[in-house]
Structure formats: structure tokens, C-alpha cells
Amino acid sequence: MELLVLTISDRAARGDYEDRSGPGVSEVVAAGLPEARIERLVVSDDPGEIERALSQNADKDVILTTGGTGIGPRDNTPDVTGAFCDRLIPGIAEHLRRESCAETLNAVVSRGVAGVSGSTLIVNLPGSVRGAVFCARLLVDILPHAVAMIGGGGH
Numbered sequence: 774m775e776l777l778v779l780t781i782s783d784r785a786a787r788g789d790y791e792d793r794s795g796p797g798v799s800e801v802v803a804a805g806l807p808e809a810r811i812e813r814l815v816v817s818d819d820p821g822e823i824e825r826a827l828s829q830n831a832d833k834d835v836i837l838t839t840g841g842t843g844i845g846p847r848d849n850t851p852d853v854t855g856a857f858c859d860r861l862i863p864g865i866a867e868h869l870r871r872e873s874c875a876e877t878l879n880a881v882v883s884r885g886v887a888g889v890s891g892s893t894l895i896v897n898l899p900g901s902v903r904g905a906v907f908c909a910r911l912l913v914d915i916l917p918h919a920v921a922m923i924g925g926g927g928h
Contacts, residue, residue, distance in 0.1 A: 774809045774920060775833045776802060779816065779826055781840040781850050782900060786817040794839040794905040798898060801906055802837070805913030818847040827857050831893050834920045837909065840900030842885040850897050851884040858888030858895060865896055865915070869908045873899070876907060894919050 780795035795813045802809055814830070816822040818841050830836055841850030855861065865887035873880035885897030894916070898908045 774806060774835065774916065776806075776809050776811050776835040776837065776916075777830045777833045778802070778811060778813045779830070779836055779838045780813070780900075781816055781818055781823055781838055783817045783819075783847060785815050785840075786822075793902045794898075794900055797902050797906040798837055798839055798909040801909040802913060802916075805910075806916065818849050820849045820853050823849060823853040824857060827853070827890070827895065831891055833893055834923075835916055836893060836895045837898055837912070838895070839898045839905040842883050842897050842899055844882050844884065848884070851886045854888065854895055854897055855886050858886075858890045861886060861888040862894075862919075863887075865912075865919075869896075869898070869911060872911055873904060873907060877904075880904070889923055892923050894923060 778795045778798045780792045784790055785792040792815050799811050816826045838850055841848045866885050870880055870883055887896040898905045
């Protein structure tokens, strides 16, 4: 499985602080799916940069984004992801929000989406290290089945 962890953050892209969410998500995926080939990339919250990163990595099986999923003025990740995807998978986003609300009520303002573009599964995770790692743990067992289904595999 080829996977990209895409951190979306103006401050991390500028180098104002070190990205910790992307490495945290990568660590969870590597532990749960040791055969996965994981790359990481950091871009700003600019919609054009997000779309470019998604387009340039459309050959991956999975893209997990972290950051930009809230209700702030620069939180563009769900909007760009939703427009980029051919089909949305609301159940994944609903599952992540439901389970996250048990940890923090702030999860109710998450707008993260999940969907498929071509043969790539894209899932938005929160930007906080704690939230991103928590959601990555929820996803790691789902990813092989989802990728197989996208590729035409049976139930």
C-alpha cells in the first residue's frame, strides 16, 4: 500500500513550527501496516496548494491529510477534498467524529470528509497531534479493506 500523509498548515509550511501531526500519523500507520510505503508532505492552507498536492499524489492508494478541518477562516481542507473526490464516503468521517467526540466535545466542529478520487482513498484528520493520532488509530484497520474495495475486491 502506498500512502501519503499530507500535513496542511500555514505555520508548518512556513517553518514557524515543526510538524508533529504528520509524523505521528505516519508512526501509527507504520506500526499497524508495516508493509505500507509512507511518504510525508507539508503544504499551506492555500486551496491551490492543497489541490496541487492531491493531484500530484493521485497515484497513491491512500492520502491521509492532517490539519485545516475546523471552522477557522483558513480551514480549507474539507472543501478542497470534497471538490477533488469523485465520491464521498460519509461513514468514515462520521465514525471519526463520533469516536473523537468521546474524547473531546470540540470534535463537533470538525468538518473533515473522506472520499475517493480515481482509485485513491482520501481521509481528512484533525490537525492536533492528539486528534490526528487518535483518528489514525481508528483508521488503520479499515484501510486495507477500503483500498481492496476501491480496487474492485469483494466483501
